[in-house]
Amino acid sequence: MKPINVGLLGIGTVGGGTWTVLSRNAEEIARRAGRPIRITAVADRDVALAQRVTGGAARITADAFELVRDPEIDVVVELIGGYGIAKDLVLTAIENGKHVVTANKALLAVHGKEIFAAAQAKGVTVAFEAAVAGGIPIIKALREGLSANRIEWVAGIINGTTNFILSEMRDKGLPFADVLKQAQALGYAEADPTFDIEGVDAAHKITLMSALAFGIPVQFDKAYVEGITKLEATDIKYAEQLGYRIKLLGIARRRQAGIELRVHPTLIPTKRLIANVEGAMNAVLVQADAVGSTLYYGKGAGAEPTASAVIADLVDITRLATAGAEHRVPHLAFQADQLVDLPILPIEEVQTAYYLRMRVEDKTGVLADITRILADGKISIDAMLQKEPGEGESQTDIILLTHLAIEGQVNAAIARIEGLATVVGKVTRIRLEELN
Amino acid sequence: MKPINVGLLGIGTVGGGTWTVLSRNAEEIARRAGRPIRITAVADRDVALAQRVTGGAARITADAFELVRDPEIDVVVELIGGYGIAKDLVLTAIENGKHVVTANKALLAVHGKEIFAAAQAKGVTVAFEAAVAGGIPIIKALREGLSANRIEWVAGIINGTTNFILSEMRDKGLPFADVLKQAQALGYAEADPTFDIEGVDAAHKITLMSALAFGIPVQFDKAYVEGITKLEATDIKYAEQLGYRIKLLGIARRRQAGIELRVHPTLIPTKRLIANVEGAMNAVLVQADAVGSTLYYGKGAGAEPTASAVIADLVDITRLATAGAEHRVPHLAFQADQLVDLPILPIEEVQTAYYLRMRVEDKTGVLADITRILADGKISIDAMLQKEPGEGESQTDIILLTHLAIEGQVNAAIARIEGLATVVGKVTRIRLEELN
Structure with missing residues (x-):
């Protein structure tokens, strides 16, 4: 079958790794994908570097916009990074009917709405396995x-x-x-x-x-x-x-x-x-x-682990290259018309457990004051660690682990605890998840 | 879009779990798959059980062969297990142009060659995520x-x-x-x-x-x-x-x-x-x-974890139901004409490290004899544990960990060690992998 022609934007660490792995495992990858996948064009400002890495086996250009418009290219791999030129390039590639593979988490997290909508309208795929956790699928x-x-x-x-x-x-x-x-x-x-x-x-x-x-x-x-x-x-x-x-x-x-x-x-x-x-x-x-x-x-990072994810996306796209858009796996797991706009909760409404560390005067009644404030805020205590004061010291650390509580209530309780005369300085607060 | 009609063979633990999860998460699954996936027919010898689980929401039959030939069914899910009737049913389903999803590792491991060849010839998919490690993808x-x-x-x-x-x-x-x-x-x-x-x-x-x-x-x-x-x-x-x-x-x-x-x-x-x-x-x-x-x-097991894998395969098949066979992910990861027949090595040729435990007389020279036998067999020692004899005992345990060695050579060395007058009984041998 006809090979898939890939245009590579950026041949730095991950781009170089992608070139290396695609070359080294070309046969193994074609056995899986059903046809060869080859990088036929590379755009990088450092033309000499690109020449060196590819050894003359791909067309090199310093003009990335020319590449994303090239009718010979089936899929564009964007490995430039950042929100600037990368965004224009990805949108231009989509506009020109190219599938896009990217490792650019910043671009998708910030401008994903616009990019996925453009891809949807154009019937092309934007794949981003490499954007999260390197080569872990x-x-x-x-x-x-x-x-x-x-x-x-x-x-x-x-x-x-x-x-x-x-x-x-x-x-x-x-x-x-x-x-x-x-x-x-x-x-x-x-x-x-x-x-x-x-x-x-x-x-x-x-x-x-x-x-x-x-x-x-x-x-x-x-x-x-x-x-x-x-x-x-x-x-x-x-x-x-x-x-x-x-x-x-x-x-x-x-x-x-x-x-x-x-x-x-x-x-x-x-x-x-x-x-x-x-x-x-x-x-x-x-x-x-x-x-x-x-x-x-x-x-989660590195040239070849990230390349592994980029190429897995290329293989997926290759398998589907000529199938209709309705047969593809949706970019965002759910069909484009099936996204729902659940609210993202502000951090004050988050519910989690807490680790609280405070420095206190080693006096009777201190702990009673603290636990009463927590109880008033409906915050219950799961575990406690109280250290003996050091030799000649009058202060000590108390560490409390709470059960699940609402962050806003915990913050309010902390403010009251910090107001106690027997509590020295600020309370250190770290969130805790049992993950069960 | 037109729903996908699934025929379920066997509504025991995993079949029941599949029914439950498909019902409970119907909306979520359709949002991903792009169309509803519904079990429209169930075959089970226990018709009363099938009635109870489905509550009349699917056609029930005791005749599984009738189900796999039903022209209304798009995909057959085989959850009967074993090599007997399950094999005939899967092959008949394939012959009738149905895609097949199965959790039957025994069937595929033993008769996979024949089943995958039949599916390939017929242009249908045999998917088996549920056959290995339950719901882990x-x-x-x-x-x-x-x-x-x-x-x-x-x-x-x-x-x-x-x-x-x-x-x-x-x-x-x-x-x-x-x-x-x-x-x-x-x-x-x-x-x-x-x-x-x-x-x-x-x-x-x-x-x-x-x-x-x-x-x-x-x-x-x-x-x-x-x-x-x-x-x-x-x-x-x-x-x-x-x-x-x-x-x-x-x-x-x-x-x-x-x-x-x-x-x-x-x-x-x-x-x-x-x-x-x-x-x-x-x-x-x-x-x-x-x-x-x-x-x-x-x-790795259980009704709903296994159902999770069965349904993931159903969603994959749904997405591709009407695309040509060449656009599908191959059953066995590699294209059907790209399998290679690498030899499976006999266990004597396997290379791994070993844990060896032996009971020995607590006498000087014992360890020297043992280590010489290992050295003769080109087996090198990575670690050793020698216990003091118990109170009033004249025998003790020696535990050796070897570096990588060929199993046949280790077995030969063990036979020689067991022949030593100072070694009591058999040597316990367990393989060891560093996994790095």
């Missing part, structure tokens, strides 16, 4: 593997940089800033790590997964995003003593009133498999009504 | 999610009964026979548990996965199958002391000379995520060249 699992289920929630360790930092902080008892420097030296964190450590990257990914899980539009602007920069080694240590690990989780949960969509550091029980995902690895846990819990684990 | 991952990769090996905990028994043996230090009785009382093991505890069920499943992973025909007759019935609690304890857990693994590995296809109790490092899969849960670890290691975890 989690998009396919949510979109197809779990299609029988009403999905209840998705919780994922979906940013390798922050998971590496948290693993190191726990292992070595070091503060955030030191481990970040080390992660940068090792190449696990970028020179400007803001998107990773502030949780933005994870929020892009959980936003995409929320659309697939619940059949809602992509709406990054309503996600609650909190990174790991303020996390203290002390809390990692106390959590450990209570049987928990702290992970940066992306969480999307269906509630009666709407959808919770949030990224923040989270205590999870050490006995859960996902709590033991260490280093730069990724894992996504999905709770669904028929199948129960399923977990998907693997490398 | 591992068939889809191997067939589609990892299609960019050259898959190196697949190792899975794919039988919940045996994993439950092994977890209990380890937790409580009890012997196999006691735990089996308890598992039967709890409903985790059947009255006749032979297929599970002798490894046959796991072998059916790993046989199917080997076909998907490597593009080879389904050939259960060449699998090596060893169950857990001879496993002693002592070895579970020693393994733990050495940093390993014992799991019943199904393993399919690509080697230069051919494919290893085997099921047996296996030591795996406790630090691996898969070693921590406990109770009746399932997990499959896949090593592939581009993506590296990925793990898939969830419930």
Whole structure:
């Protein structure tokens, strides 16, 4: 059968990996896809790099817009990243009737509504397995593997940089800033790590997964995003003593009133498999009504793991290249006319459990005051850890784990606790999920 | 769009679960599939049961052959099980141009060649997500999610009964026979548990996965199958002391000379995520060249988890129901004319590491004799555990872990060791995989 001609936008790390894997496994891939898949044109500003990687086996251009209009190209793979030119290129490719494969989570999380609508109107596919959790086929699992289920929630360790930092902080008892420097030296964190450590990257990914899980539009602007920069080694240590690990989780949960969509550091029980995902690895846990819990684990980044996802999408598109649009798997798991606009809940309405750490004067009645405030707010206590004051100290730490509570009520209770004369400074509050 | 009409063969546990989930999530499923999926006819010998479950909402018949020939039926779901009548029904359904969804691992592992060839000739799909690891979408991952990769090996905990028994043996230090009785009382093991505890069920499943992973025909007759019935609690304890857990693994590995296809109790490092899969849960670890290691975890059995997989296949078929055969995902991941007949290696040629336990007289020179025999056989030692003799005893246990070795050579060395005057009785040999 006629080969599928792919136009590649950007031949950096992931683009280079895609070229390498498609070349190395060409025969194996054609045996699966039913026809050869070949990159026939590459657009990159660094023409010399593109020449070097492709060794003259593809047409090279510095003009990406020319490529996405090329009538010889069947599918465009966008690996440029960012919201700027990448958006114009993807929309132009769609307008020219090309299927699009992209690893660009930022673009889809922010501009997905517009892009998916354009693809729908044009009858082409926008596939994005590579945008979430690298080579782990989690998009396919949510979109197809779990299609029988009403999905209840998705919780994922979906940013390798922050998971590496948290693993190191726990292992070595070091503060955030030191481990970040080390992660940068090792190449696990970028020179400007803001998107990773502030949780933005994870929020892009959980936003995409929320659309697939619940059949809602992509709406990054309503996600609650909190990174790991303020996390203290002390809390990692106390959590450990209570049987928990702290992970940066992306969480999307269906509630009666709407959808919770949030990224923040989270205590999870050490006995859960996902709590033991260490280093730069990724894992996504999905709770669904028929199948129960399923977990998907693997490398969340890197040239070849990401290329694995890009090429899986190319194989899917190749199998369907000439079938009518109605036979395709919908981009967002649900048919385009079947999305529903469930509200995304503000963070104050989120319901979760909490870890609260406070510094108190070691006096009788302190604990009674604190527990009364919590009881007034209908917040019940699941576990408590009270340390003896250090030699010659008059203050000590109290750590409380609560049962499920509404965030707004917890915040109100914290304000009252901080007002007590016997409580020193601020209360540290970290969310906790049992994930069962 | 026109609904898809499903004919259900067998409304027992999984059939009942499929009915329940399709009814409960009808709207959610139609939003994904693009049209309603409904069971319009059910065949079961227990007509009264079928009436009760369906409440009159489907046509009931005791004649399954009539159902698979019914021109109103688009897809047949086979949940009868076994190799007998199920085979005739599946072949008759195919002959009548029906797509088939089945959870019947035994049927496909043993008669897959004939069934897939018939489906290919007729241009229909045989889908079997439910045949391996319940609702975990591992068939889809191997067939589609990892299609960019050259898959190196697949190792899975794919039988919940045996994993439950092994977890209990380890937790409580009890012997196999006691735990089996308890598992039967709890409903985790059947009255006749032979297929599970002798490894046959796991072998059916790993046989199917080997076909998907490597593009080879389904050939259960060449699998090596060893169950857990001879496993002693002592070895579970020693393994733990050495940093390993014992799991019943199904393993399919690509080697230069051919494919290893085997099921047996296996030591795996406790630090691996898969070693921590406990109770009746399932997990499959896949090593592939581009993506590296990925793990898939969830419930491997039960009415609704299995129904989740059956319905996912129905949704896939619905999406493609009217597209040409060339646009479909191939049953066995690779195109039907692209299967290659790599040899399945006999167990003597398998390469793995080994745990060896032997009872020896506590005399000088014993260890030297044993290690010399291993060195002669080019078997190198990775770790050793020698226990002090008990009070008043003259014998003790030696446990050796080897590096990778060829099974035939290990067996020859064991025979020589058992011939030593200072070695008492048989050497216990359990295979070990580092899974890295």
